Amino acid sequence: xxxxxxGIQITDSSGGFNVNNGSFDVMNMDTNGKVRIHRxxxxxxxxxxxxxxxxxxxxxxxxxxxxxxxGDFIGVNSSTTSGMNLTNNKYYAPIAGLYLIQFWSIVxxxxxxxxxxxxxxxxxxxxxxxxxxxxxxxxxxGSWKTAHATVTFPASAGDNFxxxxxxxxxxxxGYHSGFCVTYLG
Amino acid sequence: MGYDFGTNAQLNASGDALQFYTNSAVAAEITTAGxxxxxxxxxxxxTWHNVSQxxxxxxxxxxxxxxxxxxxxxxxxxxxxxxxxxTGIYYAYxxxxxxxxxxxxxxxxxxxxxxxxxxxxxxxxxxxxAAWSTTNMSITDALNAADNWRMYIENGTYYHGSYHSGxxxxxxx
Numbered sequence: 001x002x003x004x005x006x007g008i009q010i011t012d013s014s015g016g017f018n019v020n021n022g023s024f025d026v027m028n029m030d031t032n033g034k035v036r037i038h039r040x041x042x043x044x045x046x047x048x049x050x051x052x053x054x055x056x057x058x059x060x061x062x063x064x065x066x067x068x069x070x071g072d073f074i075g076v077n078s079s080t081t082s083g084m085n086l087t088n089n090k091y092y093a094p095i096a097g098l099y100l101i102q103f104w105s106i107v108x109x110x111x112x113x114x115x116x117x118x119x120x121x122x123x124x125x126x127x128x129x130x131x132x133x134x135x136x137x138x139x140x141x142g143s144w145k146t147a148h149a150t151v152t153f154p155a156s157a158g159d160n161f162x163x164x165x166x167x168x169x170x171x172x173x174g175y176h177s178g179f180c181v182t183y184l185g
Numbered sequence: 186m187g188y189d190f191g192t193n194a195q196l197n198a199s200g201d202a203l204q205f206y207t208n209s210a211v212a213a214e215i216t217t218a219g220x221x222x223x224x225x226x227x228x229x230x231x232t233w234h235n236v237s238q239x240x241x242x243x244x245x246x247x248x249x250x251x252x253x254x255x256x257x258x259x260x261x262x263x264x265x266x267x268x269x270x271x272t273g274i275y276y277a278y279x280x281x282x283x284x285x286x287x288x289x290x291x292x293x294x295x296x297x298x299x300x301x302x303x304x305x306x307x308x309x310x311x312x313x314x315a316a317w318s319t320t321n322m323s324i325t326d327a328l329n330a331a332d333n334w335r336m337y338i339e340n341g342t343y344y345h346g347s348y349h350s351g352x353x354x355x356x357x358x
Contacts, residue, residue: 185223
C-alpha cells in the first residue's frame with residue numbers, strides 16, 4: 001500500500017514508512033519514530049600540508065575527508081559543480097537552503113604571528129552577521145593558538161563557500177586545519 | 186487507511202517536489218532528486234561589530250542579526266537572546282576573542298541561569314603572556330517553546346566586534 005506522486009513513492013513499512021524517489025530511499029521513519037534522511041549534502045576538507053604558510057587569499061585545501069551522503073552523487077573533485085571542489089577550494093551547494101559552514105586552524109607560536117581570515121560566500125566576505133572572522137596570536141614567544149569561524153548561510157543552489165586569509169602570519173595545515181559544510185534544511 | 190493530503194500537501198507546478206503547506210505557504214518539501222528541505226527551520230545568528238575592548242559582566246551583546254535568515258525563522262534575538270519558537274533539540278555555537286593581554290569567562294545561560302558544573306558550557310581564555318586568543322564552544326539541549334539561550338560573560342575582558350564574535354543557533358529536530 002502506498003502513494004506515488006510523480007515518482008515520489010510513500011509506502012508503509014512495517015508500521016513506519018518510507019519515502020523513495022524511484023531510485024533510492026529519501027527518508028525513513030521507523031516504528032519508534034526515528035527519522036533518517038539519506039540525501040544529506042555535507043563536505044569536509046582539510047589541509048594536510050605541514051609546511052609553513054604565509055599566503056593571503058583562498059585557503060588551499062588538499063584533502064577531502066567526506067562528501068555527499070548516502071544516495072548522493074556530489075562530486076569529490078574538480079569536474080563537478082556541487083560538493084567540495086579541491087581545484088577551486090570551494091564547496092558548491094547542490095540545492096537551496098540553510099548551510100552550516102565551519103573552519104579552524106592554528107598559528108605557529110614563534111615570531112609575531114597574526115592571522116585573520118573569513119568564511120567567504122561566492123568569493124566575498126560574509127558580513128551579514130556572525131563570527132566570520134577568526135584571528136589568532138599576535139605576540140612573540142607565545143603558545144600555539146587556534147582559530148575558528150562558524151556561520152550559517154541561506155544559500156541558493158550553486159552558491160559556493162570557502163575560506164579566505166585576509167592577512168597572514170605563519171600558520172600551517174598538518175591536519176590541524178579543516179573546513180566543514182553541513183546542509184541543515 | 187488512506188492518504189488525504191487535501192491542499193496541505195501537493196505536488197508543485199513543475200512536478201518535481203511534494204510540498205507541505207502551513208498557512209498557505211510552503212513549509213517543507215521532498216524533491217524528486219531526493220532532498221528534504223525545511224523552509225522554516227528555526228535559525229538565527231548575531232555578531233558584535235563595534236571595535237572596542239570591554240570589561241563587563243553580563244549578557245554578551247549582539248548588535249546585528251542576519252536579515253537573510255528571516256525566511257528560516259529569525260528567532261533571535263531581542264535582548265541578545267535566542268528564543269526557541271517551538272519545542273525541540275537545538276544547537277548553539279558561540280565564539281569570541283579576548284582583550285589584548287586579558288582573559289575572560291563565558292557561559293551559556295538558559296532562561297537566565299547558567300548550566301551546572303556537569304555541563305561543558307563554560308569557556309575561559311587568554312593570558313597576559315599571549316595576546317589575542319580565541320575561544321568558542323557549542324552546546325545542544327532540549328528546549329521548550331519560548332526557552333531562551335544567551336551568552337553570559339561572567340568576568341574578564343573581551344574584544345571585540347568587527348565580526349570576530351558571534352552566536353549561531355538553529356533547531357536540529
